[in-house]
Amino acid sequence: MDTNATPKEHRAAPAVSVVIPVYNLEGYLTPCLESVRGQSFADFEAIVVDDGSKDGSLAEIRRLTAGDGRFVVLPTENRGVARAREAALAQARGRYVCFLDGDDWWERDMLERMVAAIEERGGCDIVCGNYIRVCATYRAEVRERRTADLEGLGYLREVMTFGIAPSLWGKLFRRTLFDGGLKHYPMRRGQDTLVNIQIACRAPRVRFIDYAGYNYLQRPGSEIHSRLSFDYCRSYAEAVDDIFGRNAARLAGSEADLCRTVNALWWYIGYINRSSNPWRGDDPYVVRLRDEAARHRHALNRYFSRGELLMFDFDRWRAMRPAVILLLTLRRWRTSLVRRMAH
Template sequence: MNDLPMDTPHMQPPQPAVSIIIPVYNLEQYLDATLESVERQTFADFEAIVVDDGSKDGTRAVACRHAERDPRIIVVHKENGGVARARETALGRARGRYITFLDGDDLFEPEMLQRLVEAIERSACDIVCCDYKRISSSYEAPVRSGRTGEMSGMEFLEALLCNEVWGGLWGKLYRRALFGEGIRHYPLRLWQDAAVNIQIFCHNPRVCFIDYVGYGYVQRAGSSNHSRLDFDYCRLYCETLAAELRRHDAELAGRADYFATLNTLRVYLTYLCKSRSPWVGDSALACDLRRDVARFRQEVRRHYSAVRLALLTLDRRRALRPLVVLIVTLLRWRKSLERRLSR
């Protein structure tokens, strides 16, 4: 039998090309499929860091079972602190040259990592984005960005703040250096991904898109995206992101106010599109938003249709709330029909 060196327990394995960040909380019934999709990757040079954020069910046991049979899977346990803190913990341990994210109830297609790594290594880009598909109990439907080629970080930031590109961390491969000490991980209830991406894109990285549906976004009733959207949270989120954008005002060439207006408009229209949301058209946020949209009218019109901007105007009057709800309902029906036709 060969004797191992005395310091073997302290030796680090070779640096992997990719670190996969997987935050999990009470996902026992989904995590098996998620980690199996990781293990099936045709690109094998990765580490998968699963952060169990204080789960109360059998999530931890599922993760440990996979780690026992695949040394590339690393399980970290911590007290519950939310997905932002879980990702921050994983990033502190990540060793890969590249970073990608996977939610604990979602799936990778088998060639996901291979396609993204090949794309980033043959380009001068810092981030590569792929398309994704929505997965429910009754259907699967690809969602394509319709974009190919490259964009600047400023172009991507503007598109993100207008919902023209998906703001999630998943479905992207990042160079590790983008997650420096200046990145703040806000423990927000919704849209934490966009809060991180907005900071990253303020540094104007190069972004490219590939025509490949590599990520499976599993829609489930209990996810945070289906939770109730209240106005106080919208106001908190807008204030938080406005302060973050102001922190990067120099990198944004003095245009932090414009980007903050786009973000607030995006959030406010999302609130309006929840037809049961109470009327808040006379709130300070709504009044300030109408003023700022008028200030940047020409640029805002490049990204928003006249119908959607009309919602902001109509919502000024409580008596017109029924008309706002009607328009929102028609827009929702149209979007639903488009999704069905795309399947």
């Protein structure tokens, strides 16, 4: 482990531990790390994990953090973002922890605003804010749909039904939420949601602030734009089932079954949204999902459009695949038109 400061055991614990995973982001690190160095709230440590980058990311991290004792540089072998975050959390000493991807950056008062919010009115466990989507041709603030404070299993419902963004970034967490058996699933996508689901099972107190301090870069080649496979949908659902099984006593009598169905259906609709993906409507996993959706049919109308549910209904028959593709095309045209009118 590299460090720019005195040994860990001789350093005072900071208020916030910032976790920054990096993999092959040499050309994006300057705005990210400089935005952390320039925070108006200075009582933090930043743990930058180089996840076995093949480019010059590690050298760039060392250059950008040289001389600043708040930064710890942690080189590891390539094991994926979930394991990189896990390695950083093992080193974290702050009362609170937040996450920043290596190609994104913060506004100068991000930490100041988030720490003030988590400590006001007797304190809470998680603070969520809005964020700014940064594309090649525009920037747009994305506001959370759910903005009322939450307690109990309310956070579970909102994370799994996408009432709030299921990302780890853009939030500030009490560090103790990550203690005691939290499992980091090394999934290609959706790792943040799986961690948030586990945290939500602990019934945290959650506060929302009307503030956008996180800049989320949309770039070609990032994981969010990668192809969504059917096997991934099935494996992801198995991970959720594992979490629910380990937390069965906490979830008894809740809306957990509905939340699980909504979440699984969201990913599968994402799969059939790609017209190039092969038809899998007769797979036993999809048949079970269809049965679960039938049990919650009325409630699903709150979370999915008529077009999405119609696509899912048509997907049961291979012969209806052309109709599904037609619906997909119409939805893409509509989405494109709305975006053009907005910008």
